[in-house]
Amino acid sequence: MAIERSARPLARCLRCTRNAHPRAFSASATSRLDTQPTPSESESAARPPPPPSDIPKARRDPNTVSTPAAERQLFRDQKIHPIGSRRRRAAIASTGTIPFSQLPYQCFQEARAFLQEDRKEKVQLVEQQRERIAKLKAKEVAPQDEAHKELRLESMKTRLAELKVMADINDPVVKRKFEDGEGDMTKPIYRYLADKKWRSYKREVLLQRIHQMNIIPDVLPVLDPIVSTKLTFAGKKVQHGDVVSSLTSAKPPTLNTQAYEQGTKLYTIAVVNSDVPNVEKDGYEYRCHFLACNIPLSPTNTLVPFDRLKADQVILPWLPPYAQKGLPYQRMSIIILAQPPVERTENSPSQPLDVAGIKDAGRYAERRNFIMKSFADRFALKPVGVDLFRTVWDEFTADVMRRAGVPGWDVEFKRKRVEPLPYQRKGSERYR
Amino acid sequence: MKTPSTALLRTLSPLCRSSALPWTARGCQAAQQQPSAPFSSTTRQRARERGGEKRDMRITLIRYHLQHPLTPRPLRFSRDRALRHWTIHRAHRLHQTRLQADRQATLERQYNSMAAACEALRLVDEHGLTETERTRLGCEREGHGKRGRLYRIAMRKDGVWEGVPIEYSRIQTDSPGREGWNHGWTR
Numbered sequence: 001m002a003i004e005r006s007a008r009p010l011a012r013c014l015r016c017t018r019n020a021h022p023r024a025f026s027a028s029a030t031s032r033l034d035t036q037p038t039p040s041e042s043e044s045a046a047r048p049p050p051p052p053s054d055i056p057k058a059r060r061d062p063n064t065v066s067t068p069a070a071e072r073q074l075f076r077d078q079k080i081h082p083i084g085s086r087r088r089r090a091a092i093a094s095t096g097t098i099p100f101s102q103l104p105y106q107c108f109q110e111a112r113a114f115l116q117e118d119r120k121e122k123v124q125l126v127e128q129q130r131e132r133i134a135k136l137k138a139k140e141v142a143p144q145d146e147a148h149k150e151l152r153l154e155s156m157k158t159r160l161a162e163l164k165v166m167a168d169i170n171d172p173v174v175k176r177k178f179e180d181g182e183g184d185m186t187k188p189i190y191r192y193l194a195d196k197k198w199r200s201y202k203r204e205v206l207l208q209r210i211h212q213m214n215i216i217p218d219v220l221p222v223l224d225p226i227v228s229t230k231l232t233f234a235g236k237k238v239q240h241g242d243v244v245s246s247l248t249s250a251k252p253p254t255l256n257t258q259a260y261e262q263g264t265k266l267y268t269i270a271v272v273n274s275d276v277p278n279v280e281k282d283g284y285e286y287r288c289h290f291l292a293c294n295i296p297l298s299p300t301n302t303l304v305p306f307d308r309l310k311a312d313q314v315i316l317p318w319l320p321p322y323a324q325k326g327l328p329y330q331r332m333s334i335i336i337l338a339q340p341p342v343e344r345t346e347n348s349p350s351q352p353l354d355v356a357g358i359k360d361a362g363r364y365a366e367r368r369n370f371i372m373k374s375f376a377d378r379f380a381l382k383p384v385g386v387d388l389f390r391t392v393w394d395e396f397t398a399d400v401m402r403r404a405g406v407p408g409w410d411v412e413f414k415r416k417r418v419e420p421l422p423y424q425r426k427g428s429e430r431y432r
Numbered sequence: 433m434k435t436p437s438t439a440l441l442r443t444l445s446p447l448c449r450s451s452a453l454p455w456t457a458r459g460c461q462a463a464q465q466q467p468s469a470p471f472s473s474t475t476r477q478r479a480r481e482r483g484g485e486k487r488d489m490r491i492t493l494i495r496y497h498l499q500h501p502l503t504p505r506p507l508r509f510s511r512d513r514a515l516r517h518w519t520i521h522r523a524h525r526l527h528q529t530r531l532q533a534d535r536q537a538t539l540e541r542q543y544n545s546m547a548a549a550c551e552a553l554r555l556v557d558e559h560g561l562t563e564t565e566r567t568r569l570g571c572e573r574e575g576h577g578k579r580g581r582l583y584r585i586a587m588r589k590d591g592v593w594e595g596v597p598i599e600y601s602r603i604q605t606d607s608p609g610r611e612g613w614n615h616g617w618t619r
Binding site for chain 2: 100103105107108110111112114115118170172175176
């Protein structure tokens with residue numbers, strides 16, 4: 001049995017701890033001991049032991065000494081007290097090579113056996129569900145029952161995805177890998193865990209920012225982010241909604257997206273400034289700073305460098321964001337839109353947009369007055385992700401505008417003075 | 433309530449804890465301590481002989497309740513230990529969930545079989561025959577009133593509140609009943 005097998009090394013080493021090499025185990029101990037190299041198993045086996053007279057004084061590890069003599073020696077030579085109980089130290093000395101899942105703790109091993117049993121059941125259920133789905137797909141139904149069949153298939157697939165996650169969610173190894181950031185995003189369990197983590201805090205923050213800064217009604221009427229984003233300007237991370245110096249944002253950023261749904265899909269990314277002043281209108285309008293289509297993204301293919309996209313993907317290249325002098329901050333929202341699937345089936349590829357056609361038509365190839373909602377509606381795009389940063393006038397903005405060839409770097413906006421209404425003295429009979 | 437264990441308390445030395453004592457407990461402590469003669473070694477001697485002085489149980493209990501924290505100390509585990517703890521916890525939760533599901537399934541089964549039994553009683557007549565059985569056996573049909581006598585008897589609620597206080601005779605609910613008080617009620 002697994003427990004007995006895994007318990008044996010502990011027992012063995014408890015019997016002969018005196019012969020075991022003192023080994024560095026924990027991080028705190030290695031820092032003290034790393035000056036002296038530890039002989040590896042094979043090395044010590046190959047070389048005959050040196051004569052007892054020239055054995056250098058072995059440095060003891062306070063985490064692994066477990067005999068009274070060794071403890072005394074530790075205190076005498078190194079002036080360190082051993083750490084923890086003798087039982088614990090003996091266990092540490094003997095169990096360093098045992099993998100985590102085989103650690104000889106009875107309750108732990110029984111719990112693992114129970115969870116493994118449960119996992120087997122879940123895997124069986126997954127198989128069963130797959131068979132059922134195949135059977136239902138193969139079944140011919142009357143045309144009036146098509147919708148019902150589709151609905152059933154949909155719910156069965158949801159159940160299947162749920163079961164796949166449930167099979168692995170109780171595995172400590174999976175949990176450890178995910179916490180270490182080594183999760184394989186092609187597997188549903190890691191995608192599920194990452195999504196849960198994102199939704200637990202970062203998505204909340206993002207939603208708060210886009211609501212507080214009124215991105216939601218101003219740029220798009222509704223937006224439910226399901227793709228998480230991280231924005232970096234030349235390696236510098238930008239929090240959602242942060243004010244970015246115009247010099248930093250003069251270079252195109254890199255967007256690190258994380259889709260949590262399986263499969264590669266095509267996305268459109270647009271950067272819209274929703275606070276461009278319009279003096280004639282005495283109001284604000286929109287400007288598109290960047291627009292690119294047909295960007296393939298998947299849970300593992302996440303990086304979108306705005307400057308290294310292909311020419312047939314980019315409709316509008318990066319225009320450095322700027323806010324002229326005297327203006328309040330301007331919100332630059334980065335919207336990720338999913339392109340519609342070719343057909344309404346599972347794993348259907350996305351429709352590529354006709355970039356040349358859009359450029360020729362000119363309606364959405366113009367930066368001025370780019371209406372996000374109209375664009376999304378025109379090409380049936382579904383907003384799935386958002387990121388946000390702000391830009392204000394600073395000491396670099398004039399330079400940035402001049403270099404980008406944008407007119408108006410020497411313009412300063414002033415608030416219109418509101419003339420007070422003339423005071424009119426009313427008839428004296430009113431003041432009594 | 434179970435009397436809490438004083439094992440923890442007995443290990444606590446009165447010297448190191450006295451500063452944390454609230455003022456209400458200081459009198460107790462003073463009464464408990466022997467008037468100390470600085471050059472006498474009797475107390476210490478006695479402690480050596482008999483393993484500590486005897487304390488009043490009441491003082492021990494008061495101290496326990498004044499000083500013992502209500503919240504247990506937080507679990508501080510190493511990575512592996514925490515993961516092991518988590519694994520065991522998950523297995524325990526899974527086991528509990530299964531037990532609960534089993535219990536729920538048993539209840540459902542019992543309820544359903546009881547409902548089926550009642551339905552069977554409702555369809556049965558004086559001779560234990562249903563309508564379909566009668567037609568099959570060729571017996572003459574009986575009137576509707578003859579059927580379901582056993583069902584009616586089973587549904588009677590006579591005496592179910594016997595021995596139960598009158599306050600419980602209506603199922604306790606959050607809001608008052610539709611008719612507030614039945615003034616015409618007599619026993």
